[in-house]
Amino acid sequence: MTEHARADNEGSGADPGDLERVSDSETETGRKDAGKEEASGSKTRSIGPLFMLLGAARKYPGRLVGAGCALVTTAAATLAIPNFFKLVIDRGFDGGDINRWFEYLLLLVVVLAIGTAFRFYLVSWLAERVVADLRVKVYDNLVTLPPSFFEENNPREISSRMTADTAIIEQVVGSTISVALRNLLTVIGGTIYLFILAPMLTVWLLVAIPIVIIPIVLMGRRVRNLSRSSQDRIADIGAMVSEVLGGIRIVQVFNQQGREAGRFGEAVERSFATAKSRIWFRAILTALAMALVLGALVGLMWRGALDVEAGHITGGTIAAFVITAGLVGGAFGALAEVYGNLLRASGAAQRLGELLATTPAIAAPARPQELPTPARGSIAFQNVTFRYPTRPEDKALNDFSLVIEPGETVAIVGPSGAGKSTLFQLIARFYDPQVGSVRVDGIDLTRADPIAVRDRLALVPQESTLFNASARDNLRYGAWEADDDAIWKAARAANAEQFLKALPNGLDTVIGDAGARLSGGQRQRVAIARALLRDAPILLLDEATSALDAQSEQLVQSALETLMKGRTTIVIAHRLATVRAADRIVVMEDGRIVEQGTHAELSANSGLYASLAALQFE
Structure with missing residues (x-):
């Protein structure tokens, strides 16, 4: 979070110790596509969603009360400064002890500095803590959502919400809200003090403030719109x-x-063009603000000087009035400026709130039906019709029925798009069919707890998914408590032992993002070893040997054949050589079963399987 003091006139209303104001340009830089209200389909027009942050901060009442006390102290100390200048002028210069008043003023500065330091620390701590808690809550909810949610919602946008939107909230909680509250106290307390000092001058001031603020606010909206466009262009670059x-x-x-490189250059130029417009309007806004604010102050000083000359008020009073008026006017301007940031943070909080409020479409019923123990491993599809949410016009499965007996090995073959992988998606209950039912051990999956169902599955996907962690953690991902002996046994069975031992740090070697330090065949063997270690009653193999060379494929196939004994296994394969030994081969086309039988039976027919076999073997 960027903190710095604003010493120029744009920082109107900022106390001497304020380290929390963040300039508009710095706030935009680094946010990338944060605050893209268009991504959520609506623009936030209120700060209501920010109350969610207050609820999160209430978990830390001591820090919240301490920050509030520090906030009130610094606001009061700021407003006390004009009064001490009044006393210095009226009493110190009028034969009094001027040193005493300056000593009091120095003491006030010390109080202000200490109070600001406490406020900065406590508010910043609360900001970091609230954002950390929010990130954890959002992530905990995200990992429970089914894959269908991430098909309909761009994972990149979700990642942006987790990073850039929380960065906006962090900045707002740690800075903007503090600035807004302090300036609100300054406006209220300062206005009361101005009426005490000079009621008529205060009336003139209250008339002048809207004349000054309204044009600035209207121009500020244009700047905020350009800022949003600039953020969008930066998001495109990212x-x-x-x-x-x-x-x-x-x-x-x-x-x-x-x-x-040319495309990137064009995107950068588009971003620069938008930034130029934003900078130009920002410059006009700055000039307008300075002219109106300083012009109003000069007018008030002029009027006050006439009253001093007429003996209506003292010199100390007009000095205190001008200083206080500057604080109040600056506080009004600051409130108008931070309101845009509060709206942006409100939008960010709303988008994160949407993620928190999203409930899994696939969830356990209120009273889930327990799967029978011990597990048998039977699977049954009964008149299943299924369409993916992103492709509602296409039937991935069409009135599909299939019964797989415990311990049976069934190979699923067919052309691309036949619906083979959809079977795995339904067995793992990543989706529910629109028509029909899927049963495991006789229990309809919609009546069971998805976690209990998945405890009985081991999967080797076509594209191996590995994590940027140690080889050991990737291997034991499905059986976290497995010891090294079991890990090496599984690695040996998957023909992965040799290259794993050759890694620089053995099983402790971090294999890189998506297993980047391993070859394609090595990644696949790690995925196979992971499934072997899982030791589940149902084994799902999606082209499990596709990335292996002939020798490795033979060794792994031998290990898989040993593993499949006594387990229900479904094998999806485009390479028919890997399915010859299956108990049964199911041939699919357009979401239906068109043939079933052994390799010899199907090869003897003149159906789809025979055609596929002829293409590969002949």
Whole structure:
């Protein structure tokens, strides 16, 4: 969080120790696509969602009360400064002990400095703590949502909410709200003090304030809109960098570096053009604010000087009035300025609140039906029709029925788009079918706890998913309590032992983002070993040997055949050589079963399987 003192006239209303004001330009920089109200389909027009943050801060009442006390102390000390200047002028210069009043003024400055330090620490601590708690709550909820949620909602946007939106909230809780409250106290207390000093001058001041503030607010809205556009352009740049660097191998192998550099340059220029407009309007706004604010102060001083000359008020009174008027006017301006930031933070809080309020579409019923123990491993699809939420017009499965007996090995083959992988999605209950039912051990999955169902599954996906962690943690991901002996046994069965021992730190070696330090075949063998270690009664193999060379495939296939004994196994394969030994082969097309049988039976027919086999083997 960026903290600095604003010493120029734009910092009107800021006390000498205020380290929490953040300039508009610095606030925008680094936020990237934070605050993109358009992404959520609506713009926040109230600060209501910010009360969610107050609820989070209430968990720390001691810090909250301490920050409030420090806030009141600093506001009171700030307002006391003009009164001490009045006493210095009226009493110190009029034959009194001027040193005494300056000593009191120095003591007040010390109180203000200490109070500001406490306020800064406590408010900043609360900001960091609230944001940390919010991030944890949002993430805890996100990992419970089914894959369908992330098909309908861009994971990049969700990642932005988790980082950039929380950064906005952190800045607002740690700075803007504190500034707003302090300036509100300054406005209230300062206005009361002005009426005490010079009632008629205060009336003139109250008339002048709207004349000064309204044009600034109207111009400020235009600046905020341009700021939002600038953030969008910066977000485009960030997305382009992420996309191109993520696919850098494709970019380079097709020699598209020049084209991508040109695209990036155009995006940067668009961002610069938007920034120029924002800077221009910001400059006009600054000039307008200075002219109106300082002009109003000069007018008040002029009127006050006439009253001093006429003997209506003292010189100390007009000095205190001008200083206090400057504080009050500056506080009004600061409130108008921070209101835009509060709206942006409110939008960020609203978007995070939406993630917190999202409930999993796939969840356990109020009274889940327990799966029978011990597990048998039977699977049954009964007249299942299923459409993916993102493709409602296409039937991935169409009146599909299939019964798999405990311990049976069933291979699923067919052309791409036949619905093979959809079977795994439904068995793992990532989705529920629109029509029909899926049962495991005789229990309809919609009546069972998804966690209990998944405890009986082990999966080897077609594209191995590994994490940026140690090899040990990746291997035991499905059986976290497994010891090294069990890990090495599984690695040995998956033909992964040799390359794992060759890693610099063995099982403690961090294998990089998505297993980047391993080859494709090695990543697949780690995924197979992970499934072996899971030791689940139902094994799902989605083209599990596709990334292996012939020798490794033979070794792994042998290990899998040993593993599959006594377990229900479903094998999805495009390479028919891997499914010849299956108890049954199910051939799918357009979401339906078109053939079933053994390899020999299906090869003897003139159906789809025979055609696929002829393409591969002949």
